Amino acid sequence: MTLTELFVVVPAGGSGTRLWPLSRASNPKFLHALTGTDRSLLQATFDRLTPLAPPERLLVVTGTAHAAGVARQLPDLPDSNILVEPFARDSCAAIALAAAVIERRSPGAVMASFAADHLITDTDEFARTVERAVAGAREGYLMTIGITPTRPETGYGYLRLSAQAERGVIQPVLEFKEKPSLEVASRYVSSGSYLWNASMFVWRTDLFLAELAARRPDVAGPIAAIAAAWDTDEQEDVLAELWPTVPKVAVEYAVMEPAAEEGKVATVPGDFGWSDIGDFETVVRLLGTDVGQGGRSFSPATRSRAVVVDGEDVIVVPNSGRLVATLGVRDLIVVDTDDAVLVCDRDRAQDIKRLTEILREHGEADYL
Amino acid sequence: MTLTELFVVVPAGGSGTRLWPLSRASNPKFLHALTGTDRSLLQATFDRLTPLAPPERLLVVTGTAHAAGVARQLPDLPDSNILVEPFARDSCAAIALAAAVIERRSPGAVMASFAADHLITDTDEFARTVERAVAGAREGYLMTIGITPTRPETGYGYLRLSAQAERGVIQPVLEFKEKPSLEVASRYVSSGSYLWNASMFVWRTDLFLAELAARRPDVAGPIAAIAAAWDTDEQEDVLAELWPTVPKVAVEYAVMEPAAEEGKVATVPGDFGWSDIGDFETVVRLLGTDVGQGGRSFSPATRSRAVVVDGEDVIVVPNSGRLVATLGVRDLIVVDTDDAVLVCDRDRAQDIKRLTEILREHGEADYL
Numbered sequence: 206m207t208l209t210e211l212f213v214v215v216p217a218g219g220s221g222t223r224l225w226p227l228s229r230a231s232n233p234k235f236l237h238a239l240t241g242t243d244r245s246l247l248q249a250t251f252d253r254l255t256p257l258a259p260p261e262r263l264l265v266v267t268g269t270a271h272a273a274g275v276a277r278q279l280p281d282l283p284d285s286n287i288l289v290e291p292f293a294r295d296s297c298a299a300i301a302l303a304a305a306v307i308e309r310r311s312p313g314a315v316m317a318s319f320a321a322d323h324l325i326t327d328t329d330e331f332a333r334t335v336e337r338a339v340a341g342a343r344e345g346y347l348m349t350i351g352i353t354p355t356r357p358e359t360g361y362g363y364l365r366l367s368a369q370a371e372r373g374v375i376q377p378v379l380e381f382k383e384k385p386s387l388e389v390a391s392r393y394v395s396s397g398s399y400l401w402n403a404s405m406f407v408w409r410t411d412l413f414l415a416e417l418a419a420r421r422p423d424v425a426g427p428i429a430a431i432a433a434a435w436d437t438d439e440q441e442d443v444l445a446e447l448w449p450t451v452p453k454v455a456v457e458y459a460v461m462e463p464a465a466e467e468g469k470v471a472t473v474p475g476d477f478g479w480s481d482i483g484d485f486e487t488v489v490r491l492l493g494t495d496v497g498q499g500g501r502s503f504s505p506a507t508r509s510r511a512v513v514v515d516g517e518d519v520i521v522v523p524n525s526g527r528l529v530a531t532l533g534v535r536d537l538i539v540v541d542t543d544d545a546v547l548v549c550d551r552d553r554a555q556d557i558k559r560l561t562e563i564l565r566e567h568g569e570a571d572y573l
Numbered sequence: 574m575t576l577t578e579l580f581v582v583v584p585a586g587g588s589g590t591r592l593w594p595l596s597r598a599s600n601p602k603f604l605h606a607l608t609g610t611d612r613s614l615l616q617a618t619f620d621r622l623t624p625l626a627p628p629e630r631l632l633v634v635t636g637t638a639h640a641a642g643v644a645r646q647l648p649d650l651p652d653s654n655i656l657v658e659p660f661a662r663d664s665c666a667a668i669a670l671a672a673a674v675i676e677r678r679s680p681g682a683v684m685a686s687f688a689a690d691h692l693i694t695d696t697d698e699f700a701r702t703v704e705r706a707v708a709g710a711r712e713g714y715l716m717t718i719g720i721t722p723t724r725p726e727t728g729y730g731y732l733r734l735s736a737q738a739e740r741g742v743i744q745p746v747l748e749f750k751e752k753p754s755l756e757v758a759s760r761y762v763s764s765g766s767y768l769w770n771a772s773m774f775v776w777r778t779d780l781f782l783a784e785l786a787a788r789r790p791d792v793a794g795p796i797a798a799i800a801a802a803w804d805t806d807e808q809e810d811v812l813a814e815l816w817p818t819v820p821k822v823a824v825e826y827a828v829m830e831p832a833a834e835e836g837k838v839a840t841v842p843g844d845f846g847w848s849d850i851g852d853f854e855t856v857v858r859l860l861g862t863d864v865g866q867g868g869r870s871f872s873p874a875t876r877s878r879a880v881v882v883d884g885e886d887v888i889v890v891p892n893s894g895r896l897v898a899t900l901g902v903r904d905l906i907v908v909d910t911d912d913a914v915l916v917c918d919r920d921r922a923q924d925i926k927r928l929t930e931i932l933r934e935h936g937e938a939d940y941l
Contacts, residue, residue: 512928514927527914528937530914531915532921543895545897548905548916549899549900549901550902559882560880560898560900563882569880
């Protein structure tokens with residue numbers, strides 16, 4: 206089996222609010238070097254995927270604010286493979302647009318979709334897992350690559366299988382589960398028959414578009430018309446007319462959950478050192494180094510320093526060239542950027558999104 | 574009585590380590606606008622003193638690193654009134670040098686000496702108190718202006734009087750007391766016969782120099798030779814030869830304490846809203862405004878913003894133009910400057926000096 210006909214789609218959206226002030230609406234996390242190298246998350250994603258599909262068959266779907274950033278960071282990506290949404294309409298619209306454009310360019314192709322802001326340490330195993338998922342897609346399944354859970358995480362959705370997950374083995378997905386409570390998550394993980402949903406999808410574009418058309422004609426209709434005009438001189442007019450009519454809905458909710466109920470969804474359990482770079486705890490746990498007394502630090506630009514004196518469980522993310530020093534503090538996250546500084550209790554890290562809303566109310570939207 | 578013959582000396586030294594990273598060796602606190610206006614502490618001191626002595630009779634003693642800063646901040650001060658020490662030799666050397674230069678320029682003058690980094694709210698009462706101290710100096714006393722204590726402060730030395738302090742009345746000083754314990758300080762304050770020593774001195778320069786010569790010829794000798802060469806083409810050679818030989822000693826220890834034992838020191842209790850801008854607590858208590866939920870902030874340059882969400886007793890000193898946001902933290906001091914950020918437990922504020930020593934050990938002396 207080869208991956209010759211595989212297309213890869215990378216939805217690159219979301220501002221990464223829980224990483225504020227590092228991640229901004231104008232400079233979202235996927236453009237940052239949160240990888241332990243000087244490559245951005247998007248570039249690392251590109252590097253990981255181009256062995257599976259050359260740049261000619263790799264498409265990035267992004268927003269108007271980030272089209273230039275994507276283009277500059279990925280010079281090998283053809284212009285026509287950067288699909289720019291006029292404004293965000295959630296994941297179903299982004300993925301359906303890519304599927305429809307691919308289907309138009311290469312009918313009956315297989316496409317795989319991976320987020321722009323995940324880290325994967327074992328790229329060989331990742332590639333093998335994708336190959337298996339492609340095999341499942343050729344058999345007609347809407348495939349998802351589920352992640353073998355390593356902890357009872359409450360921040361992700363889960364996939365329920367009919368049996369114990371087996372690495373590398375195609376298995377039916379019975380159900381998509383929303384983010385669970387800690388108790389429920391613990392039960393999921395100990396059962397061995399649940400996987401994390403990392404929104405990694407592999408399918409034949411014609412089958413996906415047919416499922417979409419059957420279930421959500423309100424999405425499929427305008428997307429089909431937009432795709433028909435794509436790469437023509439009518440693209441902009443059609444986008445302007447129809448894009449605002451596309452409903453905002455997640456692809457899981459619109460297609461995958463109902464399809465799973467009908468036995469059309471399968472998964473390949475993946476175990477390749479996957480991480481969602483969603484918050485500072487994760488960033489510093491994965492990429493940081495111990496600094497001083499009781500501190501751990503990660504500087505994306507590797508140009509800033511942290512000094513922690515008499516600290517305990519202090520996380521420092523210096524990213525402005527400045528020195529960040531802490532004295533006698535504990536359980537803090539300190540993030541330093543060129544125009545804003547955050548000092549946050551570690552237990553409140555999930556509320557950073559709320560803080561950004563308060564800043565907006567205070568007229569500080571320039572900092573978001 | 575007039576102050577026609579009064580000379581005023583402002584020793585402008587010390588880097589204000591407890592205000593790091595706001596105050597630096599290269600940019601010490603007296604050059605900062607820690608006054609609630611755009612005037613620096615030094616400029617506010619100048620403004621307060623020029624009604625007592627015109628710039629021609631006002632001398633600033635400072636170090637090589639700050640001569641330019643002093644000159645730029647005080648354009649009305651004659652060049653020849655900026656006495657630049659080759660390196661710091663403690664307060665006795667600085668004050669004796671000024672006294673000797675004044676005595677050479679105007680024999681038998683009265684001089685008053687005030688620190689460059691104190692805040693005084695009632696300048697009229699301050700001026701009246703100085704006038705009374707000048708009267709005491711003319712009577713032959715080595716005068717000090719003691720501050721009526723408002724709390725059992727353990728960070729200052731105290732003056733012991735023979736009786737209850739009376740505002741505006743010249744009274745003998747029996748003894749200079751070192752910084753006391755809290756218990757002792759409480760006893761001092763409740764007794765009513767102790768004043769804070771703010772190192773404000775007023776005396777006839779000839780009498781001070783005679784006391785110095787009698788008690789510390791090792792200081793008086795080289796200072797006399799240096800002063801004799803001052804304003805001549807030999808000044809630099811004599812400074813180079815003799816300044817390194819001047820012992821490092823505080824003027825209280827060298828002159829005032831032994832003179833007090835002989836009944837030669839008196840004080841005028843002062844009550845004019847005096848503050849020592851020694852730490853962030855004081856800065857923000859005196860000059861700050863409440864921000865957000867549980868925060869208090871002071872921005873010396875009034876160009877930076879702080880947003881405190883779900884905070885408690887949070888002190889923010891933003892001074893780089895950036896936004897500083899805190900979320901869910903308490904009892905913290907956050908200081909933001911152009912090249913360094915400090916996050917410090919409030920109970921550890923007195924250890925900031927230690928932190929700067931650690932930074933030096935870590936090779937971060939550039940930030941000091």
